[in-house]
Amino acid sequence: xxxxxxxxxxxxxxxxxxxxxxVSRIDVVxxxxxxxxxxxxxxxxxxxxxxxxxxxxxxxKTLQSSGYFEKVDVKLNGNxxxxxxxxxxxxxxxxxxxxxxxDTEDLKKEIKTSERSSYDVSEIGADVQRMLTLYQRKGFFxxxxxxxxxxxxNNRVNVVYEIREGHPTYxxxxxxxxxxxxxxxxxxxxxxxxxHAWWRFMTQFDVYDEDRIQYDQQxxxxxxxxxxxxxFRITDVNSHFSxxxxxxxxxxxxxxxxxxxxxxxxxxxPFEDVRDEDLYDAxxxxxxxxxxxxxxxxxVNALRGVVADSGYAFISVEPIPTKHDDSLTVDIVFKIQxxxxxxxxxINLLGNVRTFDNVIEHHLxxxxxxxxxxxxxxxxxxxxxxxxxxxxxxMVPTRLADANMMNLDVKVEEQPTGELSGGVxxxxxxxxxxxMGVTENxxxxxxxxxxxxxxxxxxxxxxxxxxxxxFLFNRELxxxxxxxxxxxxxxxxxxxxxxxxxxxxxGRLGWRLTDHWTQTMRLSATFDQNYxxxxxxxxNANLYTLGTNLRYYNLNSNFQQNTHTGVxxxxxxxxxxxxxxxxxxxYSADITAMVKFxxxxxxxxxxxxxxxxxxLEGDNYIPRVYRYFLGGESxxxxxxxxxxxxxxxxxxxxxxxxxxxxxxxxxxFPIFIxxxxxxxxxxxxxxxxxxxxxxxxxxxxYGSNTYDNIIDQDWRTSVGFGIYWxxxxxxxxxxxxxxxxxxxxxxxxxxxxxxxxQF
Numbered sequence: 001x002x003x004x005x006x007x008x009x010x011x012x013x014x015x016x017x018x019x020x021x022x023v024s025r026i027d028v029v030x031x032x033x034x035x036x037x038x039x040x041x042x043x044x045x046x047x048x049x050x051x052x053x054x055x056x057x058x059x060x061k062t063l064q065s066s067g068y069f070e071k072v073d074v075k076l077n078g079n080x081x082x083x084x085x086x087x088x089x090x091x092x093x094x095x096x097x098x099x100x101x102x103d104t105e106d107l108k109k110e111i112k113t114s115e116r117s118s119y120d121v122s123e124i125g126a127d128v129q130r131m132l133t134l135y136q137r138k139g140f141f142x143x144x145x146x147x148x149x150x151x152x153x154n155n156r157v158n159v160v161y162e163i164r165e166g167h168p169t170y171x172x173x174x175x176x177x178x179x180x181x182x183x184x185x186x187x188x189x190x191x192x193x194x195x196h197a198w199w200r201f202m203t204q205f206d207v208y209d210e211d212r213i214q215y216d217q218q219x220x221x222x223x224x225x226x227x228x229x230x231x232f233r234i235t236d237v238n239s240h241f242s243x244x245x246x247x248x249x250x251x252x253x254x255x256x257x258x259x260x261x262x263x264x265x266x267x268x269x270p271f272e273d274v275r276d277e278d279l280y281d282a283x284x285x286x287x288x289x290x291x292x293x294x295x296x297x298x299x300v301n302a303l304r305g306v307v308a309d310s311g312y313a314f315i316s317v318e319p320i321p322t323k324h325d326d327s328l329t330v331d332i333v334f335k336i337q338x339x340x341x342x343x344x345x346x347i348n349l350l351g352n353v354r355t356f357d358n359v360i361e362h363h364l365x366x367x368x369x370x371x372x373x374x375x376x377x378x379x380x381x382x383x384x385x386x387x388x389x390x391x392x393x394x395m396v397p398t399r400l401a402d403a404n405m406m407n408l409d410v411k412v413e414e415q416p417t418g419e420l421s422g423g424v425x426x427x428x429x430x431x432x433x434x435x436m437g438v439t440e441n442x443x444x445x446x447x448x449x450x451x452x453x454x455x456x457x458x459x460x461x462x463x464x465x466x467x468x469x470x471f472l473f474n475r476e477l478x479x480x481x482x483x484x485x486x487x488x489x490x491x492x493x494x495x496x497x498x499x500x501x502x503x504x505x506x507g508r509l510g511w512r513l514t515d516h517w518t519q520t521m522r523l524s525a526t527f528d529q530n531y532x533x534x535x536x537x538x539x540n541a542n543l544y545t546l547g548t549n550l551r552y553y554n555l556n557s558n559f560q561q562n563t564h565t566g567v568x569x570x571x572x573x574x575x576x577x578x579x580x581x582x583x584x585x586x587y588s589a590d591i592t593a594m595v596k597f598x599x600x601x602x603x604x605x606x607x608x609x610x611x612x613x614x615x616l617e618g619d620n621y622i623p624r625v626y627r628y629f630l631g632g633e634s635x636x637x638x639x640x641x642x643x644x645x646x647x648x649x650x651x652x653x654x655x656x657x658x659x660x661x662x663x664x665x666x667x668x669f670p671i672f673i674x675x676x677x678x679x680x681x682x683x684x685x686x687x688x689x690x691x692x693x694x695x696x697x698x699x700x701x702y703g704s705n706t707y708d709n710i711i712d713q714d715w716r717t718s719v720g721f722g723i724y725w726x727x728x729x730x731x732x733x734x735x736x737x738x739x740x741x742x743x744x745x746x747x748x749x750x751x752x753x754x755x756x757x758q759f
Contacts, residue, residue: 020052024079030086032155034068039083042066043074051076059083068118088118089149089157098163101138107131111161119149119157128161135165139207142166168207170196172247178254181229190223191216193250194674208248213239217252224256228290230323230330231257260291263322263329267303269336274310282306283334291330296321303334304375314339314371342372345405351412355389359447360410362471363387372397372406384412389442391415417442433457447471449480461487478510491533495641495747497653498625499531513550520549522574530625533653541581541623547574555594562678562726563596563603563668577616584622585614601670608663609634612691615658621694627656628690630716632752634662635688637718637737642747644690647700648707651745655693655709662688668724678726686737687717710745717741722752 024047028036043059045051056074063072063085071086094113096104110130113123128145135143143165150158174195176184188195193216196206205212217234224232236253265287267279282302285295300317307315316339322331346368349357364380366373377395384393389412396409419439437453449468455461468480484504490496506524513519526543555566569591577583592607611628615621631642631654641654666684673679692713700707722735733754742748 020050021076021079023047023049023051023076023081026081026083028083028085030084032087033090034087039063039085042068043083045081051081056081070119087155088120089151089155091115091117091119091159092152092156093158094161095158096161096163099165101140101165101168102134107134107161110134113159119159124159131161131163137209137211138204139168139170139209140165141169141208167246168204169241170206170247171208171250172196172242173249173251175249175251176254177251178235179256181227181256181259187220187223187252189675191219196247208239208250210239213237213250220252220254222293225293228259228261228292229257230260230291231255233257258325258328260323260328260330262287262289262291263324263327263331265332265334267334267336270338271307271310271312271336274307274312278306279303279334279336285332296332299334303336307336312338314341340404342399342404342406344368344370344372344408345400345403346407348407348409349412350409352414354414354445355412355442355447356445358474359389359442359445359471360384360412362447362476364410366408372408377408380410384410387442387447389414389417389447459489459493461489472509476512479508481505481507491531493640495631495639495646495652495654496629497533497650500625501529503527516552516554518551518553520551522547522549528625530623532624533650539623543576543582544578544580545574545576546578547572547586561596561600561675562680563600564594565596566594568592582623582626583616584626585616587612587614601675603668604665605668606663606665608661610659610661612659615694621696622658624656624693627658627693628660629654629656630660630662630688630690631747632749633754635686635716635718636684636720636735636752637686637739637748637750638716638742639747639749642749643688643712643716643743645693645697645712646710646745648709649700649702651710652747655697657691657693657713659691660688662686671723680724681721682724682735683719683721684735684737685717685719687715689713689715712743714743715741716746 023045026040026043026045026047028039031039040046042063044062045055045059049055053076056076059081060072060074063069063074063083068088069085070088073084075082075084091113093115094108094111096107096111099107110133111127113120113127124147128147131145132143135141143163145164146162148160148162150160152158171193172195174184174188174191174193176187179187192205192212193209194205217237220234221232233255234252235255236251238251238253239248241248262285265280265283265285267276269276269279282299282305284298284302285292289295296319300319303317304315307317316337318335318337320333320335322333323329324331344366347361347364347366349360352360363383365383366376366380370376377397381393381395384390392413394409394411396411398407398409399405400407417440419437419441433455434457435453435455437451439449439451439453441449443450447470449466449470451464451466453462453464453466462484463486464482464484466480466482468478470478472479482504483506484502486500486502486504488496488498488500488502491499504524504526506522508520508522510518510520522545524543524545526541526545528541528543529538530541531538549570549572551571552567552569555564555568557564570589572586572588574586576586588611590607590609592605594603594605596603613622613627629641630644631638632640635643641656643654644657645655647653647655664684664686666682668680668682671679671681690713692711693709698709698711700709717740718737719740720735720737722733724734725732731754733752735752736750737752738750739746739748
């Protein structure tokens with residue numbers, strides 16, 4: 001037995017060394033661009049190596065996989081290794097043809113084959129697959145891509161990817177199975193994907209996208225977690241083509257589980273000087289509420305705020321849930337813990353090639369030496385993103401070894417900040433409108449805003465130049481100036497009855513008082529030529545005005561639904577005089593309060609607008625072009641300047657008033673059109689009163705007779721409904737209004753349309 005084993009082993013050794021040899025020379029033939037020594041290095045074999053048939057195969061595979069050769073032939077002739085190669089062509093040019101749905105630049109990002117690289121069939125096949133994946137994400141599953149090789153002289157080739165895009169593959173049905181708590185219609189509204197309909201031509205959400213289907217599953221999970229279904233699972237997602245391969249059908253099979261409510265709530269508070277009552281009052285959840293993961297996060301943030309207000313910035317709040325299946329409740333313990341104090345050692349700005357360092361630093365709420373706070377760092381990141389100077393902002397902290405210090409890298413990716421805009425539109429107030437403008441929001445990298453704009457409408461023309469320095473004198477002080485020229489052709493519009501050519505120069509300063517309050521000071525000089533149809537002739541007016549404005553802004557917005565909760569208000573006072581042709585004070589106040597409800601899809605909005613002009617001249621006279629008027633958008637159901645005191649002879653023209661008070665209450669609500677189109681219906685009630693004109697205009701002399709004008713300061717009210725559509729090209733507003741309280745000489749207008757667009 002032992003002899004047989006030795007014999008077999010000897011036979012194996014002999015067989016494995018058949019055709020084996022020690023290489024004494026390596027010959028390379030067929031190479032043109034690559035020298036022979038480089039080929040030898042790529043083959044990973046050298047003189048003196050022991051080579052057999054298996055080694056020859058490995059050398060062939062190694063050279064073939066390098067991508068430099070179309071054909072490789074390796075043979076062992078005695079002690080001489082012969083390598084015969086045929087080099088791959090060099091790519092001269094790469095082009096893409098036939099693409100309409102995806103930009104060429106986006107497709108080229110998926111192509112690894114480049115000019116001056118070796119022609120590699122496997123690499124080109126991978127390019128095709130990556131581009132097909134890009135098309136499939138847009139729903140074009142029928143796309144065909146055919147790579148073509150065009151031979152040139154000197155072993156060069158052009159590569160052309162010929163694309164036949166076909167048609168997008170839409171989603172015909174989105175169904176749900178085993179859902180008992182929520183109807184399929186509601187679940188469909190909680191995901192991004194939509195069933196195909198002809199009126200969805202402005203979106204791609206009805207085109208099948210595998211990545212979006214994955215995201216939809218996350219959105220469904222979040223929706224159920226917000227409604228207390230902690231055990232919710234998606235057990236199956238079935239997507240299949242229709243028989244004609246034109247549509248996809250998607251079915252989600254779900255296991256909803258049971259709905260849980262909040263059980264006992266406990267807060268572990270390690271701070272003796274922070275009252276437990278204040279912590280419990282800050283919670284946004286209560287016992288017996290339906291468990292909502294979003295409200296848990298909101299409660300964590302609220303607790304952090306209460307503790308921080310007491311001087312403890314270095315804390316962590318960890319919610320610890322305990323689920324009870326028998327009672328279907330979840331007990332929650334909010335564990336507040338102290339953490340070690342950490343400070344910022346250095347702040348490093350990276351990636352800002354154009355934007356000055358000090359511009360970025362002005363928007364950062366932290367400085368070197370400040371306590372390290374993730375919340376403050378996130379606030380700084382959001383402030384930088386809101387500048388729109390950057391495509392992306394990353395805050396990367398790095399802990400220093402053996403120290404309670406952090407280095408913070410602020411990495412920014414800049415983007416173009418200039419805007420070239422144009423617009424066309426129409427409104428029942430100004431008629432057809434065409435406007436153009438150029439805006440640079442980060443002029444010379446200094447954060448300054450420069451704007452040049454012009455517009456031409458049927459009843460109004462305007463040219464404007466504006467400059468703003470957001471950090472004047474390197475402080476939190478905004479400064480700037482405006483120069484404008486405006487023509488008002490209002491003698492033929494509604495009840496205004498005047499024309500006006502106005503040239504204005506103004507300087508302004510603004511600063512922040514608190515998180516919600518800002519103040520602005522403004523000094524302006526206006527040079528007008530006014531034509532009043534009642535007085536006849538043109539009259540010059542020079543107005544020099546100094547005013548200040550206080551603004552309050554506190555909104556919680558759902559941008560997807562275009563709804564808000566909060567208050568916005570303005571208070572203004574301005575003095576006009578300083579030796580001008582008119583001397584008066586102007587007081588103004590407007591406030592708008594909003595509340596969103598029913599899943600943020602509904603909104604109740606009420607607003608008030610007050611104004612008063614006080615003449616500081618003896619005759620108490622204010623020219624009509626500077627008075628208040630109501631109607632149109634300020635009081636729907638009536639024409640522009642359609643209410644108030646009127647000339648006895650020219651009753652179509654309003655005399656205006658020295659004060660006004662008007663308001664509106666409006667309910668915005670979703671209609672049958674899907675939310676992604678941002679189409680809302682609304683019902684409204686408008687109300688307002690316009691004060692009397694100057695006493696000088698209580699009478700009017702016409703020819704040789706003197707007439708008493710119609711002096712009126714009665715309330716007007718109206719109700720109506722409308723549709724608001726925030727189109728991709730701009731907002732469009734339709735409203736129908738009916739006056740409830742009206743005088744016989746008022747000018748009514750049932751329908752109001754406003755539309756504008758930017759491109």
